[in-house]
Amino acid sequence: MVLYPDKTLVTCNVNSPFSNSLLPLQHLDHNTVSALNWIKETSDQQSLSPTTKTTQKHYCDYEHQTLSKREQAEEESLFAAIQWPNPPVGKIPFVRSTDPAHSNFVIVNSNVRFKVGDQLEVRVHMKDFQGKPKQYGGDYIQARIHSPLLKAGATGRVVDDQNGFYKVFFTLLWPGEVRVSMSLVHPSEGIQVLQRLREERPDRVYFKSLFRSGSTSETTVCNVCLPGDLPVCNFTDLYTGEPWFCYKPRKLSCASRINHAKGGYQKDLLTPSESLFFQTDVNIKVPILPSGPDSVTVELLGFTESANLDRSQGPAVFPLGYYYQDKWRPRTRWIRHFNKTADISECLQGKVVHFFGDSTIRQWFEYLTTFVPDLVEFNLGSPKNVGPFMSVDLKHNVLLKFRCHGPPIRFTTVFSSELHYIANELNGIVGGRNTVIAITIWSHFSTFPVEVYIRRLRNIRRSIILLLDRSPKTLVVIRTANVQELGPEVSLFNSDWYSLQLDTIMRKMFSGIAVFFVDAWEMSLAHYLPHNLHPQDVIIKNQIDAFLSFVCPSET
Numbered sequence: 001m002v003l004y005p006d007k008t009l010v011t012c013n014v015n016s017p018f019s020n021s022l023l024p025l026q027h028l029d030h031n032t033v034s035a036l037n038w039i040k041e042t043s044d045q046q047s048l049s050p051t052t053k054t055t056q057k058h059y060c061d062y063e064h065q066t067l068s069k070r071e072q073a074e075e076e077s078l079f080a081a082i083q084w085p086n087p088p089v090g091k092i093p094f095v096r097s098t099d100p101a102h103s104n105f106v107i108v109n110s111n112v113r114f115k116v117g118d119q120l121e122v123r124v125h126m127k128d129f130q131g132k133p134k135q136y137g138g139d140y141i142q143a144r145i146h147s148p149l150l151k152a153g154a155t156g157r158v159v160d161d162q163n164g165f166y167k168v169f170f171t172l173l174w175p176g177e178v179r180v181s182m183s184l185v186h187p188s189e190g191i192q193v194l195q196r197l198r199e200e201r202p203d204r205v206y207f208k209s210l211f212r213s214g215s216t217s218e219t220t221v222c223n224v225c226l227p228g229d230l231p232v233c234n235f236t237d238l239y240t241g242e243p244w245f246c247y248k249p250r251k252l253s254c255a256s257r258i259n260h261a262k263g264g265y266q267k268d269l270l271t272p273s274e275s276l277f278f279q280t281d282v283n284i285k286v287p288i289l290p291s292g293p294d295s296v297t298v299e300l301l302g303f304t305e306s307a308n309l310d311r312s313q314g315p316a317v318f319p320l321g322y323y324y325q326d327k328w329r330p331r332t333r334w335i336r337h338f339n340k341t342a343d344i345s346e347c348l349q350g351k352v353v354h355f356f357g358d359s360t361i362r363q364w365f366e367y368l369t370t371f372v373p374d375l376v377e378f379n380l381g382s383p384k385n386v387g388p389f390m391s392v393d394l395k396h397n398v399l400l401k402f403r404c405h406g407p408p409i410r411f412t413t414v415f416s417s418e419l420h421y422i423a424n425e426l427n428g429i430v431g432g433r434n435t436v437i438a439i440t441i442w443s444h445f446s447t448f449p450v451e452v453y454i455r456r457l458r459n460i461r462r463s464i465i466l467l468l469d470r471s472p473k474t475l476v477v478i479r480t481a482n483v484q485e486l487g488p489e490v491s492l493f494n495s496d497w498y499s500l501q502l503d504t505i506m507r508k509m510f511s512g513i514a515v516f517f518v519d520a521w522e523m524s525l526a527h528y529l530p531h532n533l534h535p536q537d538v539i540i541k542n543q544i545d546a547f548l549s550f551v552c553p554s555e556t
Helices: 030-048 069-081 188-200 303-310 341-348 359-371 422-427 450-470 488-494 496-510 520-525 537-551
Strands: 009-011 058-060 104-107 119-125 140-147 152-155 157-160 165-171 176-186 205-213 216-223 225-227 232-234 245-247 257-265 286-288 295-299 321-324 327-330 352-357 376-378 389-393 398-404 435-440 475-479 516-518
Touching: 069 450, 069 496, 104 176, 119 140, 119 176, 140 157, 140 165, 140 496, 152 520, 176 188, 176 496, 188 488, 188 496, 216 225, 216 257, 225 245, 327 537, 341 359, 341 537, 352 359, 352 422, 359 389, 359 398, 359 435, 359 475, 359 537, 422 450, 450 475, 450 496, 475 537, 516 537, 520 537
Parallel strands: 352 398, 352 435, 435 475, 475 516
Antiparallel strands: 009 232, 058 225, 104 119, 119 165, 140 152, 140 176, 152 321, 157 165, 176 286, 176 295, 205 216, 205 257, 216 245, 232 245, 321 327, 376 389, 389 398
């Protein structure tokens, strides 16, 4: 093991339980394919040597973290929070898996006269493809109530009885006819496959870096974990300890790295029997139909009662908000609706706003820059969709900045010099009453074991606490994850189930410190528009309203 002057480590890999297959060659350029061929040739040569072991290895730094007792206890608590019921041990044939077409839901006491604020209970009964009742739980269900004419919607809370039955609870928050909708996102048998992939195949999205010196260039594969016994460049961040590795080029030094990019997605991850659990219009986000009425009529409350309902308090409030006339109404605080550009300019006057994270928070930067005429994007010569980006309003003295988070990140090409970790960026911010910080980080971590994500959030949280300690008036806002459109392939990399797990961890790790949340999860799930990784403008507008309501709270 040798530490080079360029602060990279060339080392052989350590043991790991992960898959021993080399990376396939899809979505890679000629240079990367050449590099992978060299890797394969080297491995083949090693396997021919009688003195060399042929066992493949992975270098997975996160497996060897040293945690304090407090961190260990927190990690155990986080794992308990995301624990998911498993199907019975053993191979379950497809015909015995959950079939949404045979399943149904029933509204309990659908003939009762409901009032705004009442609880509505719905029972879901799952059956398999033979029409037989399921005897165990673990299915992932998404539930919402809605009134299309009112453009109103809210999410439901699902309770798994772990016997094939589920209870779903809704709070009735507006008067009129309210419909119930259920959908099976994944059957429990599919969730089991997703769990296996997360633990065994963290390399199913792979990355690459270009190394160049003079006229010589090489491209090698990079990731949090790398298979094989080949030398690697260790690009672990010296300040946060965030791990990142690339195979060492044959001719060039580790210091000659130019950029980072998404390499592609691995194929053939599933067995033929497992692939049956991931079929469009069969068992991925398929509606579950009612057995009986699918709606109830809700009567109006008095004004005072309705006002109190909208200002519910406590950690048990669910849902946290709802749509009415296409406007989001949080239940734990007041919200302002910034419909005029002048209102936004007035709110942001004299402020510096930092957006850190992935493309879902870049949407906030783009929305504000497009919507507010006085905000003009300053051309930094950055790659499209990658950044960093900056917009300036000289009239109102406003500065908006966007920077993507550090690897893993599946953007097209990011210059190595622009691979900044959020924690390090926060450590460089002075802060103060005119500093606003908005963070989201989740989508690009869905393919990795959750320890990788927990480490990243722990570093960010530490930097936030330090920032708020030195500048208590700094405003920090966390944007949560959101749901998206799913198909058989996307499910294996970015399933809503992965996002839900990460979102649960995010909320728990940032609770109890002085940050605010914009609940993008409920805001995307409760809306009538189709699910999308990048929600449409009407949803983004409501997210921005929620965000700016923290920056400039209502004086009422």
